[in-house]
Amino acid sequence: xxxxxxxxxxxxxxxxxxxNIMSEDDKSKVTQxxxxxxxxxxxxxxxxxxxxxxxxxxxxxxxxxxxxxARHEWLTEPxxxxxxxxxxxxxxxxxxxxxxxxDSYMYSSAFTECIAxxxxxxxxxxxxxxxxxxxxxxxxxxxxxxLALLGSGEALGNxxxxxxxxxxxxxxxxxxxxxxxxELGETMEFKFVALxxxxxxxxxWENGNNRTVVLPQxxxxxxxxxxxxxxxxxxxPWKGAGTVIPVFxxxxxxxxxxxxxxxxxxxVDWADKTNQHIIQILPINDTNMTQTWxxxxxxxxxxxxxxxxxxxxxxxxxxxxxxxxxxxxxxxRHELNALPQIDYERMFAAKMxxxxxxxxxxxxxxKRRATYKAFYxxxxxxxxxxxAFCYYRDKYKTAVxxxxxxxxxxxxxxxxxxxxxxxxxxxxxDQQMHAAHEYARQHHVILKGDIPIGISRDGxxxxxxxxxxxxxxxxxxxxxxFSADGQNWGFPTYNWDEMMKDDxxxxxxxxxxxxxxxxxYRIDHVLGFFRIWEIPxxxxxxxxxxxxxxxxxxxxxxxxxxxxxxxxxxxxxxKRNDRWHPRIAVQFQQAYxxxxxxxxxxxxxxxxxxxxxxNNQFWYQEAMKKLPRLTQATxxxxxxxxxxxxxxxxxxxxxxxxxxxxxxxxxxxxxxxRFGKLSHNPYRSVCTFSTHDMPTLRQWWDExxxxxxxxxxxxxxxxxxxPHPLPGWLAKDIVSRxxxxxxxxxxxxxxxxLSIDEKxxxxxQNAERINIPAxxxxxxxxxxxxxxxxxxxxxxxxxxxxxxxxxxxx
Numbered sequence: 001x002x003x004x005x006x007x008x009x010x011x012x013x014x015x016x017x018x019x020n021i022m023s024e025d026d027k028s029k030v031t032q033x034x035x036x037x038x039x040x041x042x043x044x045x046x047x048x049x050x051x052x053x054x055x056x057x058x059x060x061x062x063x064x065x066x067x068x069x070a071r072h073e074w075l076t077e078p079x080x081x082x083x084x085x086x087x088x089x090x091x092x093x094x095x096x097x098x099x100x101x102x103d104s105y106m107y108s109s110a111f112t113e114c115i116a117x118x119x120x121x122x123x124x125x126x127x128x129x130x131x132x133x134x135x136x137x138x139x140x141x142x143x144x145x146x147l148a149l150l151g152s153g154e155a156l157g158n159x160x161x162x163x164x165x166x167x168x169x170x171x172x173x174x175x176x177x178x179x180x181x182x183e184l185g186e187t188m189e190f191k192f193v194a195l196x197x198x199x200x201x202x203x204x205w206e207n208g209n210n211r212t213v214v215l216p217q218x219x220x221x222x223x224x225x226x227x228x229x230x231x232x233x234x235x236x237p238w239k240g241a242g243t244v245i246p247v248f249x250x251x252x253x254x255x256x257x258x259x260x261x262x263x264x265x266x267x268v269d270w271a272d273k274t275n276q277h278i279i280q281i282l283p284i285n286d287t288n289m290t291q292t293w294x295x296x297x298x299x300x301x302x303x304x305x306x307x308x309x310x311x312x313x314x315x316x317x318x319x320x321x322x323x324x325x326x327x328x329x330x331x332x333r334h335e336l337n338a339l340p341q342i343d344y345e346r347m348f349a350a351k352m353x354x355x356x357x358x359x360x361x362x363x364x365x366x367k368r369r370a371t372y373k374a375f376y377x378x379x380x381x382x383x384x385x386x387x388a389f390c391y392y393r394d395k396y397k398t399a400v401x402x403x404x405x406x407x408x409x410x411x412x413x414x415x416x417x418x419x420x421x422x423x424x425x426x427x428x429x430d431q432q433m434h435a436a437h438e439y440a441r442q443h444h445v446i447l448k449g450d451i452p453i454g455i456s457r458d459g460x461x462x463x464x465x466x467x468x469x470x471x472x473x474x475x476x477x478x479x480x481x482f483s484a485d486g487q488n489w490g491f492p493t494y495n496w497d498e499m500m501k502d503d504x505x506x507x508x509x510x511x512x513x514x515x516x517x518x519x520x521y522r523i524d525h526v527l528g529f530f531r532i533w534e535i536p537x538x539x540x541x542x543x544x545x546x547x548x549x550x551x552x553x554x555x556x557x558x559x560x561x562x563x564x565x566x567x568x569x570x571x572x573x574x575k576r577n578d579r580w581h582p583r584i585a586v587q588f589q590q591a592y593x594x595x596x597x598x599x600x601x602x603x604x605x606x607x608x609x610x611x612x613x614x615n616n617q618f619w620y621q622e623a624m625k626k627l628p629r630l631t632q633a634t635x636x637x638x639x640x641x642x643x644x645x646x647x648x649x650x651x652x653x654x655x656x657x658x659x660x661x662x663x664x665x666x667x668x669x670x671x672x673x674r675f676g677k678l679s680h681n682p683y684r685s686v687c688t689f690s691t692h693d694m695p696t697l698r699q700w701w702d703e704x705x706x707x708x709x710x711x712x713x714x715x716x717x718x719x720x721x722x723p724h725p726l727p728g729w730l731a732k733d734i735v736s737r738x739x740x741x742x743x744x745x746x747x748x749x750x751x752x753x754l755s756i757d758e759k760x761x762x763x764x765q766n767a768e769r770i771n772i773p774a775x776x777x778x779x780x781x782x783x784x785x786x787x788x789x790x791x792x793x794x795x796x797x798x799x800x801x802x803x804x805x806x807x808x809x810x
Contacts, residue, residue, distance in 0.1 A: 001083075003047045003091040007061055010041050015063055015070065017043045022058040022078065032062075057081045061097060074100040075632050077107055080171045084123045084178055085131050085223050093225045101230075103237075104658040105684070105744070106139035110446045110519040110637035112172040115238065115277060116143040117441065123168050123176055130181035131223040132215065136192060138206075138231040139173040143444070144197050145204075147175040147231070151190025155183040161203050164193055181218045188213040192231045206231040237683060241739060241810045242278025242446070243271060244688070245750045245784070246298065246770065247311055248342060252788045254315050256354075257336025257347035259783070261432040262313030264447075265439045266788040272443040273792065274801040275810075279440070280448040280522065280747050282692060284308055284433070288390075289399035289458055293344045296780040299452040299489070299524070302389065302399065302459035304510045305382040307429040309355060310348055316432055320357055329354055340767070342781040359424050363417070366424060375427050382460075382513075387422035388413040389460045399458040410464060433517050441519070448639070448747075449518035451510070453525040453532075454491025461506075467498050468506050473574065474535040475528065476542045478584045478645050483774040486533070486542020486584065490776075493534050493548065496626070504626060508633045515634035526640035526659070529626050530619040530647060534574060543584060546571050549622060550615050552579025553606075561609075562602040566591055569603065582607050612648065620649035624656075631657050639686050639745070643667060661685045663743060665715070666700065675715050678741040687743035689734065689752055693773045696751040697734065698765040701726040725765070731755040732800070739808035746810065750784060757797045760786065 005019055016034060023029040035045040049057075059079050062072040073079075079095055105111070118141075138147050148164035150157045157163035167175040175192075189212050193203035211228070218224060245267070250259025252266055264279070271279055285301035286308045298308075320326040332350050336343060366372050376383065392408045393399045401408070413419065440447045454475050455461050462469055473493040479486045499506060514521060523529070535545040552573040555565050558580065563569075565580075568591025573579035582603075586592050595603065631638045639660040642650055646669065654661055663669075663685045668676035681687055689697050701708050702725055712722035716733065723730065735756055739746050751768040754761040762768055762785045770782045784791075792798075 001049055001089055001091070003049060003057075003081075003093060005035070005045050005047065005059075005093050005095065007035070007043045007095050007097065008041055009043060009061070009063075009097050011037075011043075011063065015065055018062045018064055018069075019045045019047075020060050020062055020072070021047075022060070024058075027058065035061075055083045057083075061095070073098045074104070076100075076104065076635060077171060077174070079227070080174065081225065082123050082170060082176070084133070085126055085128065087127065087129055087221060088131065088223045089221045090219075091223045091225060093227075095227045096229070100656075100658060101139070102658070103139055105637055105660070107172055107635065108519065108637035109515070109635040111139075111238075112635070114441050114444050114446045114519050115240070116141065117444070118143060118146070118169060120169050120171065123170055123178065126178045126180075128178070128180040128182070129220045130218040132179045132181045132184060132188075132213075132218070133176060133223060133225045134179070134213075134228060135174060135176050135225065136228045136231050137174050138192065138194070138233070140231075140233045140235045141173070141194055142235070145194045146197055148193050148195050148203070149177055149190055150193055150203070151188060151210075153185060153189075155179065156188065156190050161193070164195060164203060167192075181215065181224075184215060186215055188215065194233055204233055204235075206233055208232065236809070238744070239742075239808075239810045240277040240446075240745055241805045241808070242276045242280060242448075242745065242747045243267070243750050243753060244280040244692070244747050246282040246692070246780075246782075247284055248282075248296075248298070248780070249750075249770070249783050250788065251337070251784045251786070253337075255337055256314060256333045256351055257339065258310050258342050258344075258351075260311050260313040261429070261436045262315050263788060264436045266792075268436070268440045268443050268445050270788060270792055270798075271445050274798050275805045276801075277444060278446045278448055278520070278745060278747055280520075281450065283450045283452050284311060284517075286386075287456075288348070289393070289456070291345070291348060293779050293781075294777065295348070296342070296344045297778075298780060299454065300456050300491070301452065302456050303382065303386045304455060304461060305379070305513050306386045306426055306460075307433060309425050309429070310351055311432075312351065312355065312425070312428055313432055314351075314354060314358075316435075317358060317428060318362055320354070321361060322357075325357060329357075340783070340785065342783050344779070344781060355425055356421065359421050363420065363424055366427070367420070371431070372427050375430055376423065379426070379430070382509075383423060383426060384413070384415075385410050385464045386426070386460050387415075387419045389463060390422045391419050394418075399456075401458065401463045437517050437519075446520050446637070447518045448520040448522060448637075449514055450522045450524055451514065453523075453528040454489055457490065457492045462492060465506065468495055469493070470495050470534075472537050473548070474537060474539070476533045476535050476545055477525070478533050478542065478545065480644055483542070484585075485774075486545060487773060488535050488540055488542050488545075488776065493532050494528075496549075496622075500625060504629050507626075507630050511630055511633045511636070515636050518636060520637035520639060523638065523640040523659075525644070526642050526654075527644060527646065527650065529630075530623045530650060530653070531615070536574060544571070545584065546574065546581040547615070548574060549618075550581060551618055552576060552581055553610065554579060558606065561606040563599065563606055568592075582610050584611075611645070616647055616649045619647055620652055623649070623653045627653060627657055627659075631659065641691075655684075658684060660744065662691075663687050663741070664691070664694075665689065665738070666711075675711055678715075678737055681741045681743045683742050683744055685743040686745045686747055687738055687741045688747050688749075689738055690749055692749070692770040696749060696755070696765065696768045697731060698726050698751070698755050698761070699769060702765070726755065728756050728758040728761075732804070736804050736808065739804055739810060746808075753801060754797075756800065757794075760794060760797055 019033040020030040033045050035043040037043045060073040063070045147167045150164045167177045189210050192206045247259045250263035252263045283298045286306040287295045287301050388410045396404050469492040471492045475489050475491040475493050477487040531547040533545045534548040570580040641662050663681045665676045709722050772778050
């Protein structure tokens with residue numbers, strides 16, 4: 001069988017096009033074929049391939065300059081060619097170049113598997129001797145709609161809606177139809193229409209003029225495949241609302257002093273009941289290092305793969321058979337579950353005791369299960385090192401692996417019951433989180449996860465893959481409204497030079513594991529992919545940091561600004577001792593105060609150039625080395641936390657890669673505004689009033705009366721004095737305004753949703769705070785004050801939320 005691939009692409013001198021055929025077993029492996037051209041515009045390649053009916057080929061095109069790839073097509077959904085005509089011996093394929101579309105988010109699993117989930121099918125085999133096959137993408141279609149074709153002539157339905165030709169969705173949002181060329185004239189005139197699957201209604205016609213295709217002479221045994229430009233329909237862009245809450249903060253009548261994965265399924269029920277389509281949670285990875293309350297910090301995980309044992313839902317596991325022990329655990333469960341906040345140490349110790357008891361009772365049965373064996377085979381690359389780490393941590397009473405004996409290695413590990421216990425724990429967690437994910441999909445609810453920017457320096461990855469990290473550096477953040485001294489998170493920074501050597505496989509594995517549980521994710525501190533605030537060990541203050549990588553300044557450059565070099569104003573570069581960086585917030589230090597007015601002016605000019613202009617293009621290039629690989633590694637919807645000291649190049653990259661930004665009205669990105677204008681939010685964004693690092697709406701309202709008054713009279717357009725504390729009717733108004741913003745997603749914390757109902761909300765608003773970033777030893781213990789069962793029964797409140805969401809067009 002011969003296949004002739006054709007592509008129109010205008011190349012420059014010295015550029016060539018390459019056809020990349022993807023391996024069926026591993027899409028990252030490709031076989032390349034250099035294409036030919038006579039004019040630099042029309043490119044082609046003829047491939048001879050043995051292919052059976054119903055086989056398919058996935059492929060994409062690349063541009064090469066010499067032997068180096070300059071660019072390639074969007075890889076999330078490459079070209080897909082089905083071999084559907086057993087009588088055919090020649091395929092003529094006309095493609096067009098596929099760049100990342102403006103609405104690439106529609107191809108994410110958040111839409112294809114949740115919001116607009118439809119069953120995809122292989123095309124049926126056809127027996128025509130001459131075939132015309134049309135392919136078109138239509139990502140706007142909603143879940144209950146399918147694509148059809150209508151055109152002139154009997155073969156195309158003669159423009160009669162009831163005779164529309166049904167098309168097949170063989171890939172996400174890509175529809176195909178095979179036509180008998182014998183029944184077609186020389187010219188095809190047609191349009192695509194959207195039909196409702198559930199009821200017979202007037203078809204929704206695509207925008208634009210009728211399409212026309214002039215057919216060449218088609219011989220017997222030939223198939224011509226036309227990949228057409230996408231279909232646009234008069235459908236308003238989708239907008240959704242949702243709730244942000246950590247899993248540990250959930251409370252149900254059956255939980256064990258902390259939220260678990262069973263509670264997460266109940267939250268899906270509540271979201272579904274109130275017409276919400278997203279639940280965003282905080283990281284759920286294992287943080288167990290000291291077995292003290294300090295392990296409550298969810299962003300300091302010991303493994304990027306392993307889930308936290310605290311989230312095990314015992315209701316989904318067999319009961320403990322020993323009646324006496326069972327009664328003791330039940331009494332303890334009631335006691336811990338009645339507490340207003342999480343008692344992390346007691347809760348974790350109790351759940352681990354329960355898991356050990358259950359392991360002794362059930363392990364012999366579980367390890368024989370086919371599901372367990374499959375789990376082990378699919379995850380052993382990270383599971384065995386994780387279990388080894390946990391074993392040695394418990395044996396030597398510390399997670400600081402540098403204090404372990406030298407022979408404490410993964411290779412030296414003997415897999416006995418103490419090690420298998422951790423296999424058992426992770427197997428149960430994996431099964432339960434997969435079940436919660438599938439349950440959410442069935443209810444058209446997107447589960448949105450959180451990828452922390454850092455990893456623990458006392459964790460599995462730093463132990464077994466130290467080459468990927470700068471263990472002599474500490475990640476943090478420069479001073480901001482949360483912390484005048486900056487932040488030192490303690491995480492090692494990434495050795496990007498080493499990571500780039502293998503195309504960021506460490507990150508790719510991490511993202512693909514996460515995609516098993518989520519359909520959207522938040523990149524925590526996306527600025528870290530441009531540059532990270534790096535503080536050298538053993539410094540504690542964030543003021544001692546510098547951006548890495550960054551273009552340091554020579555003494556000659558500093559002098560060129562008219563600034564006399566002074567150690568008090570600059571920090572030496574971490575890699576080069578002949579380059580310097582201006583100290584952050586040095587204007588509040590004595591070294592700056594001692595300068596004369598001319599020197600202060602010159603230094604401020606240098607300072608602003610360095611932090612806001614000098615590195616823009618460099619940081620853009622750094623981000624574009626990393627983020628395209630990571631954002632296209634999975635089909636999850638990509639959102640980013642882009643707050644803080646944001647370089648000008650950040651929105652360039654986020655727009656280019658179609659990443660959703662985070663918009664917070666009280667933290668506008670325009671420095672000339674005190675409060676952001678909700679109507680100016682970009683569509684590709686997430687709107688919220690507060691995050692887990694901020695005061696809740698009610699707390700913020702009473703935090704600064706002058707600020708609140710300006711907000712009350714300004715954005716809210718209300719006269720007189722602002723009422724305190726925040727009344728429910730006014731909270732409802734604020735929430736309603738957030739919902740009506742143009743942002744694709746409006747995600748509010750559960751605390752802010754509850755603020756609109758004075759009967760339901762927690763009387764003590766200060767007990768609702770999740771985290772205080774200025775306190776590195778904060779105890780993460782917030783738990784919702786009512787059970788999810790009671791929340792589901794709060795009919796008036798739920799109807800109010802449902803109405804607000806409906807009225808906002810979400």
